[in-house]
Amino acid sequence: MKFRFDDQPHQAAAIDAVVDLFRGALLPPLNVVAGQAPGAEGHQDFQLNSDLLTENLKTVTAREDVDTQDALALLAEADLQEQDREFPNFSVEMETGTGKTYVYIGTALRLAEAYGLRKFVILVHSVAIRAGVMKTFEQTYEHFRSRFPNLPYSWNLMGESRALEDFIEPSGGVLFLVASIQSLDKPDTNTLYSSPEQPRIWGETTSGIVQIAKARPVVLIDEPQNMATTLRRQAIATLNPLVALRYSATHKEPFNLVHRLSAKRAAELGLVKRVAVKGIVAGSDGQPYLNVKKVASKSKKLFATLMIEKVTKDGSERVEIIAQVGTDLFNESGQLAQYRNLVIDNILRKPDRVTFENGLTLSVGQEIGVDQLATWRDQVRQTIRTHLARQATIDAANSDAKVLSLFFVERVADYVGEGAPLPIMFDTIFREEWSRAGLGDEKMPEPSELRVAYFPSTKTGILKDTKGGLASDAEYEARAYKEIIEHKELILDRGNPRAFIFSHSALREGWDNPNVFQIGFLRHTRSDTERRQQIGRGLRLPVNQSGNRIVDPAINRLTLVVDESFAEFRDGLNAEYIAAGGKGGAAPDVEDADSEVVIRRRSTMFKSPAFSELWKRIRYKAVYRVSVDTPSLVAAVAASEHLDDLKYIKRRANVVQSAELIYDEKGLVVTADSAVSEGSGERILLVGQRLPNVVPLVEDQLLHGKFPLHLTRPTIVAILGTIPDVLKVGAMDDPDRWARVVAQAIRVVVIEQMVQNISYEPMDEETWWDANVIFLEVETKSAQKAEAGKPAPQSGVAGAPEGGTNLFDHVDYDSHVERLFAEQLENDTDRIKLFTKLPRRFKVRTPVGEYSPDWAIVCDENGTERLYLVRETKSTLNLDDLEWDEAMRIRFAKRYFEAAPNGEVNFNHTTDKDGLRL
Numbered sequence: 001m002k003f004r005f006d007d008q009p010h011q012a013a014a015i016d017a018v019v020d021l022f023r024g025a026l027l028p029p030l031n032v033v034a035g036q037a038p039g040a041e042g043h044q045d046f047q048l049n050s051d052l053l054t055e056n057l058k059t060v061t062a063r064e065d066v067d068t069q070d071a072l073a074l075l076a077e078a079d080l081q082e083q084d085r086e087f088p089n090f091s092v093e094m095e096t097g098t099g100k101t102y103v104y105i106g107t108a109l110r111l112a113e114a115y116g117l118r119k120f121v122i123l124v125h126s127v128a129i130r131a132g133v134m135k136t137f138e139q140t141y142e143h144f145r146s147r148f149p150n151l152p153y154s155w156n157l158m159g160e161s162r163a164l165e166d167f168i169e170p171s172g173g174v175l176f177l178v179a180s181i182q183s184l185d186k187p188d189t190n191t192l193y194s195s196p197e198q199p200r201i202w203g204e205t206t207s208g209i210v211q212i213a214k215a216r217p218v219v220l221i222d223e224p225q226n227m228a229t230t231l232r233r234q235a236i237a238t239l240n241p242l243v244a245l246r247y248s249a250t251h252k253e254p255f256n257l258v259h260r261l262s263a264k265r266a267a268e269l270g271l272v273k274r275v276a277v278k279g280i281v282a283g284s285d286g287q288p289y290l291n292v293k294k295v296a297s298k299s300k301k302l303f304a305t306l307m308i309e310k311v312t313k314d315g316s317e318r319v320e321i322i323a324q325v326g327t328d329l330f331n332e333s334g335q336l337a338q339y340r341n342l343v344i345d346n347i348l349r350k351p352d353r354v355t356f357e358n359g360l361t362l363s364v365g366q367e368i369g370v371d372q373l374a375t376w377r378d379q380v381r382q383t384i385r386t387h388l389a390r391q392a393t394i395d396a397a398n399s400d401a402k403v404l405s406l407f408f409v410e411r412v413a414d415y416v417g418e419g420a421p422l423p424i425m426f427d428t429i430f431r432e433e434w435s436r437a438g439l440g441d442e443k444m445p446e447p448s449e450l451r452v453a454y455f456p457s458t459k460t461g462i463l464k465d466t467k468g469g470l471a472s473d474a475e476y477e478a479r480a481y482k483e484i485i486e487h488k489e490l491i492l493d494r495g496n497p498r499a500f501i502f503s504h505s506a507l508r509e510g511w512d513n514p515n516v517f518q519i520g521f522l523r524h525t526r527s528d529t530e531r532r533q534q535i536g537r538g539l540r541l542p543v544n545q546s547g548n549r550i551v552d553p554a555i556n557r558l559t560l561v562v563d564e565s566f567a568e569f570r571d572g573l574n575a576e577y578i579a580a581g582g583k584g585g586a587a588p589d590v591e592d593a594d595s596e597v598v599i600r601r602r603s604t605m606f607k608s609p610a611f612s613e614l615w616k617r618i619r620y621k622a623v624y625r626v627s628v629d630t631p632s633l634v635a636a637v638a639a640s641e642h643l644d645d646l647k648y649i650k651r652r653a654n655v656v657q658s659a660e661l662i663y664d665e666k667g668l669v670v671t672a673d674s675a676v677s678e679g680s681g682e683r684i685l686l687v688g689q690r691l692p693n694v695v696p697l698v699e700d701q702l703l704h705g706k707f708p709l710h711l712t713r714p715t716i717v718a719i720l721g722t723i724p725d726v727l728k729v730g731a732m733d734d735p736d737r738w739a740r741v742v743a744q745a746i747r748v749v750v751i752e753q754m755v756q757n758i759s760y761e762p763m764d765e766e767t768w769w770d771a772n773v774i775f776l777e778v779e780t781k782s783a784q785k786a787e788a789g790k791p792a793p794q795s796g797v798a799g800a801p802e803g804g805t806n807l808f809d810h811v812d813y814d815s816h817v818e819r820l821f822a823e824q825l826e827n828d829t830d831r832i833k834l835f836t837k838l839p840r841r842f843k844v845r846t847p848v849g850e851y852s853p854d855w856a857i858v859c860d861e862n863g864t865e866r867l868y869l870v871r872e873t874k875s876t877l878n879l880d881d882l883e884w885d886e887a888m889r890i891r892f893a894k895r896y897f898e899a900a901p902n903g904e905v906n907f908n909h910t911t912d913k914d915g916l917r918l
Contacts, residue, residue, distance in 0.1 A: 003489065003547045005102070005143040009706045009849070010261055010271055014092055014103045016705060017259035018245060019110045020060050021090060023736035025052035026115050038116030041170045042215030043242045046117075053088065057256060065265070066257045073255045079238035080187045081209070087237075089255035091224075091246040095266040095588070097273075097512070097539030100247050101136040104220045105176075107245065109148050110704065111218065112174045119167065119217040121239055122178045125226040130157070132512070133178055133222065135488070158183050164192075168211045177217075181227050184209070184235040213240035220245050225252040249536075250577060263577075263588035270551060270840075272539040273517075273558040276782045278386070278593035279566045280378045288329070288338035289318065289369030292362045295352035302347040304354050309369075310334050323354075338369075373421060376522050379561045380426055383407070383520040384433045386559045386593075387499070389780075390517050392437075394555055397841070398773045400545040401555070402494045405518040406537060407502045412455050414522065415502050422502065422522070426451055445497060452491070453502040488513050494545060514540040514549075520561040531573040535560065535588065552841050554779050559593055566592045591782030597797040599779045599810045606775065606807065610834040610858045617868050617903045618856060619769045622760040622896060624845060628753055630715055636753065638722040642745035646723075649730030649737055692735035694720060694742075701743030707848055707885070709747050719746060748884070754847050755891045760899035774841050781812060792819055801826060807836035818854060820912035821873045825857065834858040838870075846892035848885045853893060853907070861918060869916065870897055872909040879909070 028038035029045030039046065050072060058070045076086040094100045108120045124130045137155045144153070153174035156163035167177045187193040192208045206214075219241040221227060225248055227236065236244065246255060249263070266272045291307035303324050310319045311334025321332050329342040343357045352364040362368065383405050391403040407422075409415050415422045427447035434444045491498055492515055501516075516538035538558040541549045550556065562569050570590055605611055637643070698716055702709045723742070731738040781797055792798070795814045800806040804826050813819040818837070825835045835857040843850040857869040872890055879887035890909050897907035910917045 003139050003543060004549070005140055007147075007708065008099070008271075010266075010269065011099050011103050011106065012704065012706055014094060014259045014261065015107045015110055017060055017064055018090060018092065018107050019114060019704075020740075021053065021056045021258065022048075022111070022115060023056055023740070024734060025049045025056055028116050032116075037112075037118055037172050039112075039118035040172055042119055043117060043218070044214060044216045046115075046216070046242060048088065048243070057090075057258070060258050061256075064258060065260045065262075069256055075233065075237065075244065075255065077233050077237040079213075079240070080185070080234050081193075081238060083213075083238075083240075085237040085240055087241045087243055089244045089246060091248070091251050091254050091257045093251055093254070093257060093260040093262070094247065094249060095261055095263040095272060095539070096249045096536040097541075098261055098266050098271050100249075101133055101222070102140060104222075104245065104247050105136065105140065105144065106147075108176070108218065108220065109144060109151060109153065109174060112153070113148060113151055114700070117218055117242075118171060118174055119215050120174070120176050120220055121212070121217045121241075122176060122220045122222060123181055123184075123227065123236065124178065124222045125181050127180075129222055130178060130180055137176070158192075164208050164212075168208075168215065177212075181232055181235060184238060185231050187238075209238055213238065216240055216242045218242055218245065221247065223248050225250060228252055250532075267588050270553055270556070272541065272588075273556040274553065274591065274782075275535055275539075275588055276557060276559045276591040276593040276596075277566050277569050278382050278559060278561045279569055280375055280382070280561065280563050281565050287369045288333075288336070288342060289367075290329070290342075290362065291367040292352075292354050292364050293320070294364055295347055295349065295354070297349075302349070304344070304347050306354075308333055308339070309336055311336060373425075375563050376422070377425060377429065379520045379522060379563060380407070380422075381429050381433060382561045383518045383559075384426075384430050384500075385436075386518050386561070388433060388437050388439070390555075390557070390559075393776065393779070396772070396776060397552065397555065398770060399550060399552075399555065400494060401542050401550055402492055402515055402545075403499065403517050404491065404513060404515045405500050405520070406513075406516045407500065407520045407522055409453075409455075409502050409504060410523045412504065415453055416455070423448070423451070426500065449497045451500040451502060452498040455504050489547075492543065492545075512537055512540055515542045517542070517557065518559045518561065521563070523563070531562075531569060532576045535573070535590075552839075554776060554781075554839065554841065560590075566590075566594065593782055596780045596782050597810060599781060599797065599808050599812060601775055601777045601808055602806070605805070605834055606771075608834065611807065613903070614834065614856055614858050614868050615771050617900055617905050618842075618870060618897075619771065620762045620765075620901055621768050622762045622845070622899055624758050624760050624847070624892075624896075626754045626758050626847065628750060628757060630718065633715070633750065633753060634718050634722050636749045637719045637746055638724070640745045640749050642748055643723065643727055643741065645741045646727040646730045646738060649734050649741075692731055694731050694735055694739055697735060697739035698743050698746070701739050702747065705743075705747075707747060707751065709750060711746070711750070716746075751847055751888060755888070755895065758847070758892065758895050760896050762899065762901045769842065774839055775807065775836070776839075792816065798822070805829065805832050805834050807834060811837055813837070815873075815875075817873050817875050817912045821855070821871075821910075824912065824915065825855075831859050831861065832857065833860060833866075844889075844893050844896045846889050846896070848888045848892070851889040851893050857916070859916065859918075867918070868903065868905050870905055870907045871916065872907075874909055874911060877909070877911060877914060 025048060027047040027049060031045070032038045054070065054072045057072060058068060062068045072088055074086050075089050076084070079085050092100075092103070094103060104122070108117075111117045122133060124133060134155070134157065151174060152172075153176065154166075155176035155178060156166055158164065158177055158179035163177060167175050183190060183192065187209075194207055217239060219236060219239055221236070221244055224246040227233070244255075251257065261271075263272075267274060289307075289309050293305040293307060295302060295304050297303075301324065303322050306321050306323050306329075307318055308321060308329055309316045310321075310332070316334075316336065321327075323329075323332070323344055325344050325347060327344045329339040329344075330336070333339045341358050342360070344354060345357045346355045347353075348355070353361055355361045387403055387405045394401050394403060409422065414420055430447040430450070431444065435441060490496060491501070491513070501513075519538050535558070538560075541551065541556055543549055560569070564572075573590065695713065695716055698720065699711075699713065702711060702716075720742070794816065798811045798813060798819055800809050800811055800822075806822070806826065811819065811822045813822060822835075822837070825832050835855060838853055838856050840852045843852050845851075853870050854873050855869075855871040857867075857871060859867045859869055861867055870893075872893070874882065876882070879890060882890075894907050897905045906918075908917050
């Protein structure tokens with residue numbers, strides 16, 4: 001299997017945010033050899049204009065979903081060789097699973113193409129992430145080579161043969177050096193800081209780190225929150241970056257955050273799987289329930305946070321208490337008998353633990369009072385049950401994707417060796433669940449052939465318990481990663497029976513496979529970050545057997561089977577996101593898997609003549625063809641209001657600063673920067689400056705961005721030639737900004753003209769939609785139900801009345817407008833014979849992305865004419881009130897349905913107040 005990559009708008013937006021920062025602000029050296037890339041020998045002679053960089057920062061952050069920033073944050077640090085370094089840092093926030101590694105590789109290649117940069121260092125902090133980066137380079141190579149055909153590039157791993165030498169040598173190609181932060185932060189022992197043997201023979205004493213620093217690379221930092229210590233900041237500074245670009249889902253130090261794709265936004269856009277949680281709340285095993293959560297010091301005194309049972313009016317519940325030496329848990333629990341004689345004797349550090357007077361000692365994370373094996377059995381059972389149901393749903397949708405389930409095991413001995421409980425437990429429960437699902441005992445596979453384990457090991461094959469992230473464990477973990485990351489596509493092959501993966505909990509961070517749909521965490525202890533790590537391992541959108549992404553929200557659902565209540569998990573997850581640097585709303589919405597609503601297709605409606613005729617008319621697929629009239633396009637761009645911004649491009653001027661001098665008692669000036677006022681001075685004369693070549697600049701802007709547009713060069717030249725002279729002069733003052741404004745005007749005009757000139761042609765009938773694939777017989781969704789007497793949730797599932805005209809027994813709605821519109825259809829029994837909310841699996845192709853309309857309706861008008869309708873519901877009838885691309889998709893959809901080959905289909909947009917708009 002080969003993974004397929006395509007240009008996705010959310011990734012293009014993240015790339016553009018960084019590339020646009022350097023427009024006009026990154027100046028290449030003047031003494032470049034003809035035909036050689038400016039950065040071939042390094043970036044030491046590149047100049048960054050701080051004023052323009054700050055101006056660009058303000059412009060970019062004003063358009064992005066971040067706080068507008070007008071001050072440039074520099075990292076000033078003495079490096080590990082006592083050299084003072086200072087360089088700008090920019091941060092990009094992207095939720096796990098949305099292609100962060102793809103984005104920073106793509107960003108580097110765009111920077112190389114636009115500005116001649118050639119040397120990039122990628123810093124990672126763990127074996128897992130390092131392996132993932134190397135795998136991404138391998139998987140995306142063909143894709144990026146097709147996008148940048150004239151830009152050769154290569155990558156190497158720090159420490160491998162000739163990696164450093166190749167990076168340092170002059171090169172016209174782009175060079176990436178992937179390095180672990182651990183290889184930089186130990187100058188006393190790392191050979192990178194010593195002089196290489198061969199150069200030393202000839203009297204050259206420059207160390208490898210000095211040679212890298214001399215090249216002034218662009219440093220791409222993966223998960224920078226793990227490199228925030230003083231030592232690691234100094235290690236980064238030792239590289240002497242031209243600029244550092246930071247990529248993470250949760251930044252602790254958001255240096256100049258220029259782009260944000262939060263977990264919540266990623267879920268709303270369908271870029272990651274939805275997350276559901278199935279909580280297994282462990283019952284008592286007869287002992288007192290006790291969980292030591294943490295030990296903390298306050299005013300030089302140690303306190304322990306404990307979870308215990310406490311008497312309530314309804315029985316008892318688990319609560320969190322703060323305890324110290326002498327605390328009697330019998331009294332704290334409300335005198336529950338099982339806590340008698342549990343008095344804290346001591347609280348100790350390193351390791352953090354609590355001892356009791358009766359001799360019991362518990363470390364932080366330990367838990368007693370539950371039957372752990374019983375909890376594991378329930379977790380394994382629910383994981384297998386969900387796995388089988390998910391695979392059945394995918395098969396019913398005629399998709400060939402393979403479902404994987406992942407179990408994290410904390411101790412190797414729980415799976416391997418004499419007495420290990422998990423293999424027998426899994427095999428027994430799998431057989432029970434297969435039979436329960438009614439899949440036929442004669443077809444039951446051998447359970448032991450379905451499971452596979454990956455654990456850290458020594459060279460001789462001895463399996464190891466590791467903690468993750470420790471340098472001493474790196475070699476052991478690398479062997480496990482070699483299989484599950486470097487060859488992860490092998491397990492996605494449906495010809496491979498292995499579908500249940502048991503892996504070590506230390507391998508959480510950095511490990512991912514797109515087709516993990518269920519995760520069970522079989523643990524002995526609980527850490528403060530594992531919930532985020534659990535989610536991150538399964539967020540990526542799945543792929544089918546051809547390596548193409550599946551974007552069906554009915555399929556894309558990750559279920560976490562955890563050993564705590566849903567509320568405990570949700571609250572703990574939010575706390576982890578905040579502790580990691582996230583803000584409110586940063587964490588994804590998690591659904592309670594136990595609140596699933598089963599949506600069933602009504603057989604009588606599905607088999608009715610009304611549905612048969614409706615489906616016959618809308619089931620076609622069509623491709624679009626566009627013809628653009630060049631003369632009218634040229635005239636339309638020249639007259640476009642989108643060119644008005646060209647009036648505000650001004651020649652750069654000197655800045656006049658003024659302030660009153662304020663002195664302190666010692667006679668020193670203490671005037672604050674905030675008291676300085678600024679004004680424009682004389683404009684800078686551009687005597688003898690060559691006219692800028694704006695054609696390739698505009699062409700480049702058209703090819704990149706949310707909606708790439710390919711126009712011939714003669715067409716672009718013709719358009720630029722008709723722009724009024726008064727607007728052309730701005731190209732002399734700021735050619736990059738000028739090209740950006742013109743390209744956006746061209747893009748808008750071209751796409752708006754496409755609406756008039758587009759034609760849709762139905763494809764061959766064998767490619768058309770299958771009703772059983774679009775309208776699943778049974779579908780589940782974790783969502784709030786609309787309950788009588790209570791305000792309806794903003795989105796959710798509402799029951800459909802018995803005997804109604806809905807194709808399904810529930811309405812899955814995304815807004816109050818959709819919910820109210822469905823109610824109107826249900827109540828209009830005289831006219832509405834059948835209606836259905838169209839699943840997002842039903843898509844229409846348009847030049848601005850795929851589009852899924854909301855409703856398909858069969859309507860009798862005046863009792864004489866039967867109409868077949870497709871409707872889009874919005875909060876407004878005025879398309880200009882919507883986002884431009886959203887409005888354009890609706891306009892293109894109108895042309896699409898005009899091409900219906902098997903009978904008329906009436907398409908329109910409406911609101912809940914305007915009804916069908918016939």
